[in-house]
Structure formats: C-alpha cells, structure tokens
Amino acid sequence: MRLSRDKVNVLARAVAEVLKQMDEVEFIEDPNTIRQETRKILEDLLLQEEKIDQAARQKIESQKRTILEGSQEWDILYRKYYGEEVKKLGV
Amino acid sequence: MSTSIFLLGILEGCQQGDPSALPSADRGAKGGGVADRVKCTLCYTFCFKQKNCFNKTYPHMLFSKEYVGYLAREATKKLIAGKFIETAAVAAVTARVNAALVDELSLEDRINDEVRVILEAYSEEMRNSGANYQEMFRKVKGELVRKYKAVL
Numbered sequence: 321m322r323l324s325r326d327k328v329n330v331l332a333r334a335v336a337e338v339l340k341q342m343d344e345v346e347f348i349e350d351p352n353t354i355r356q357e358t359r360k361i362l363e364d365l366l367l368q369e370e371k372i373d374q375a376a377r378q379k380i381e382s383q384k385r386t387i388l389e390g391s392q393e394w395d396i397l398y399r400k401y402y403g404e405e406v407k408k409l410g411v
Numbered sequence: 412m413s414t415s416i417f418l419l420g421i422l423e424g425c426q427q428g429d430p431s432a433l434p435s436a437d438r439g440a441k442g443g444g445v446a447d448r449v450k451c452t453l454c455y456t457f458c459f460k461q462k463n464c465f466n467k468t469y470p471h472m473l474f475s476k477e478y479v480g481y482l483a484r485e486a487t488k489k490l491i492a493g494k495f496i497e498t499a500a501v502a503a504v505t506a507r508v509n510a511a512l513v514d515e516l517s518l519e520d521r522i523n524d525e526v527r528v529i530l531e532a533y534s535e536e537m538r539n540s541g542a543n544y545q546e547m548f549r550k551v552k553g554e555l556v557r558k559y560k561a562v563l
Contacts, residue, residue, distance in 0.1 A: 322473055327515075330562045334511040335486060342507060344500040354495050361489045365482055369474065402475070411481040 321366045322373065328366065332359035368409075376401035479516060483509035519563045526551045 321328075336355035339345045347354060379401040380387055380394060387394050474482070487505045490496045498504050526548055530537065537547065556563060 324562070326562045331512060331515050334515050335508050338507045338511040339490075339496060339504070342498075342500075342504060344498050345504060346497040347495075348497055349495045354490065357490065357493065357495050358486060361486050362482065365485055369478065372478075399475075403477075406475065406478055406481070409481060411477050 321363065321370055323366055328359055328362050331362055332356070335362075372402060372405040372409075375405045474516060476513065479512050480509055483512055518561055522552060522555050522559070522561060522563075525555060 323331075332355050335358045336351055339354065340347070340351055349357070376398050380397050383397075387397065483505050487501065487508050491498065491501070496504075529551055530544065530547055536542075537544065555561075
C-alpha cells in the first residue's frame, strides 16, 4: 500500500468526522466502529490501487527500450497506463 | 549568513506572524517587505476550504482525482451496504466524503506550496547569503509538518 497506516487512520477519521457533521446521515453503529470500518474499507481499496500502480509500472517495463523512472516520458506513460487500469474498475 | 540562521528567521516570522520577530537585517528591508510578505502568505495550508480550492488540481497528489472519487463512492456504498450508516442523500454524502479525502490527500502539496511561498518571500536574502534552497525547503517543510501536526 502506498499510504502509511497512520495516513489511512487520518483519512478514516476525516471521513467519519464528515459523516458525523451531516444531518442527512444517521449512524446505526457508534462513531468509533464506523471509523474502524472506514479504515478497513480504505485499506482494501488501497491494496487494490497498489495493483493498479504495479500493472502500470509493469507495462512501462515491458517496453522494448528502457524508460527511466522520473523522466517526462515515464510520467506520461505512467499516467496513461494508470488511467487505463483505473477505467477497468469502471471509474 | 548561514542556512540555519535564515531558517530561524523564517520560522520565527512564520510562527508569530510578527514583523518584530524577524531578524534585524530583515526588519531593515526596503519597505518592511519581507515581514509583510511572510505575514501575508503564511499558513494558508489549512485555509483550503475557505479558499474554495476544490477545483484546483494537484498534479503530484498520489492518486488521480478520478481514483479518489472512486474511493469516496465505494467507501460510502460499503458503509451503507454494511448498515453502518443510513442516508437518503447518497450523492451529497459521497461528495462530502470525496472532499474530505481530497483535502487530506493533497495536504503535502499544499504544504509544499506554502514552503515555496515562504522561501519566495526570502529569495533575495537567500541568494545574497548563498543559502541552499533544497536544504531550506526540507527544513521549512519539516517545521510546517510539525506545526500543523500533519501526517503525510
């Protein structure tokens, strides 16, 4: 996963906080359980994202010539292939 | 003047937002410029929402905005499906969750922007003293991260 555990916790807390502030949202579980569940959901999704990142990198590595990471060409290809992989999720 | 003395001056100005906190050399700057510039530009990292920056793109953000949107939709959907929350306004909830995620995920970009603004205010003094930009960037960024208690 490309985010630290601490950062995922911060994200989960931010989401739980936003939900708590909304009148349109009714909490069925207590806020802490919702925060923990949000963390789990985000962790699962971010593991999936790691596969997207790896697939995009793999595509670049499979090119005939070597493309150096950090070069402009690498960045362009990475964005292109990453976008293609994201589209497969129906995004 | 060494990089560390510069850093001290910048951070004193940053934390207190007070021209008198700046080193004497800066106080004498033409038109009081440095102090005023720093005062005007500091601490906008957490003014993100007020500045209505959600339309701004952060090219260095780890995930694309499409992917963050997907994260928000999925997280909201799963919380509802798992009966953790109930709502009739799914779209509005998703939008708020998305905004919260973008806010957190773009935090490093905003801190970087703030460091650049601070160092820009001191560019002339840094050039004159031969202070190392990269070193200053790293140190000022570290201080801002500590100041905001940010998790990057």
